[in-house]
Amino acid sequence: MLRVNNLKAAYGKVEALHGVSFHVERGEIVTLIGANGAGKSTTLKALMRLTPPESPTVTGGDIIFEGRSILGLEGHTVVDKLKMTLVPEGRHIFGNLTVMENLTLAAWTRRHESSKKDLEHIFDLFPRLAERARQRSDTLSGGEQQMLAVGRALMTKCAVLLLDEPSMGLAPLIMYDMFRTLKQLNSEGLTIIVVEQNAKLALQVADRGYVLNTGEVVAEGTGEDLLQRPEIKSAYLGG
Numbered sequence: 433m434l435r436v437n438n439l440k441a442a443y444g445k446v447e448a449l450h451g452v453s454f455h456v457e458r459g460e461i462v463t464l465i466g467a468n469g470a471g472k473s474t475t476l477k478a479l480m481r482l483t484p485p486e487s488p489t490v491t492g493g494d495i496i497f498e499g500r501s502i503l504g505l506e507g508h509t510v511v512d513k514l515k516m517t518l519v520p521e522g523r524h525i526f527g528n529l530t531v532m533e534n535l536t537l538a539a540w541t542r543r544h545e546s547s548k549k550d551l552e553h554i555f556d557l558f559p560r561l562a563e564r565a566r567q568r569s570d571t572l573s574g575g576e577q578q579m580l581a582v583g584r585a586l587m588t589k590c591a592v593l594l595l596d597e598p599s600m601g602l603a604p605l606i607m608y609d610m611f612r613t614l615k616q617l618n619s620e621g622l623t624i625i626v627v628e629q630n631a632k633l634a635l636q637v638a639d640r641g642y643v644l645n646t647g648e649v650v651a652e653g654t655g656e657d658l659l660q661r662p663e664i665k666s667a668y669l670g671g
């Protein structure tokens with residue numbers, strides 16, 4: 433479905449991706465793991481066709497979605513037409529709005545289409561959001577804010593969900609819950625690309641993974657395979 437070929441990307445004159453290649457099939461969970469600064473967020477921003485200065489300029493290679501290059505597309509087209517949605521690092525929810533307002537606002541791309549069913553589904557997945565529907569979002573816990581960020585992404589009716597470090601700052605139990613929910617969404621048909629510094633957790637749920645190191649893919653394999661490899665264990669899984 434998605435094929436990234438020898439992608440190079442830069443911030444100004446500084447190249448951050450030096451030729452990254454990977455692919456994602458429909459229905460998969462694929463993870464990109466790697467240390468801080470490896471280029472994980474840069475890769476997601478390039479996929480979403482986000483623009484400078486916060487996002488990189490693609491300087492080489494290609495991103496192919498269902499057989500066609502998407503390098504010429506703008507970010508909103510990627511969301512509207514390709515049905516790809518990013519849950520960015522740091523969540524970026526509207527703190528001064530309630531949970532419900534954040535969710536309904538996210539359905540703007542769909543205009544007249546009813547979003548009631550999707551709201552119900554999101555509240556089924558995350559009952560805590562239902563309990564807190566009228567609460568201001570900046571009063572939620574970190575875990576609840578991450579649930580809201582994912583819920584908001586789902587309101588766009590995306591087919592491909594990209595997540596940037598969803599486990600960041602969460603207590604272990606909340607992290608496991610979040611990944612269990614991602615697995616459930618995947619079993620319902622959602623394709624997932626998840627970027628993580630918590631490599632162990634990500635590889636446990638992913639079908640396949642790629643290891644990024646300073647702008648390059650240095651290893652790839654099934655989640656299980658990567659979890660077993662001694663060099664991955666020592667470098668990324670805490671020995």
Ligand SMILES: Nc1ncnc2c1ncn2[C@@H]1O[C@H](COP(=O)(O)OP(=O)(O)O)[C@@H](O)[C@H]1O
Nearest residue numbers: 443448467468469470471472473474475485486
């Ligand atoms: N907005 C930016 N401007 C300039 N350089 C950036 C910017 N964002 C990231 N970088 C640089 O690009 C490289 C990759 O960063 P990033 O993709 O954020 O890594 P990761 O998400 O894996 O931690 C790093 O060297 C980082 O300093």
Ligand SMILES: [Mg+2]
Nearest residue numbers: 472473474521
């Ligand atoms: Mg990052």
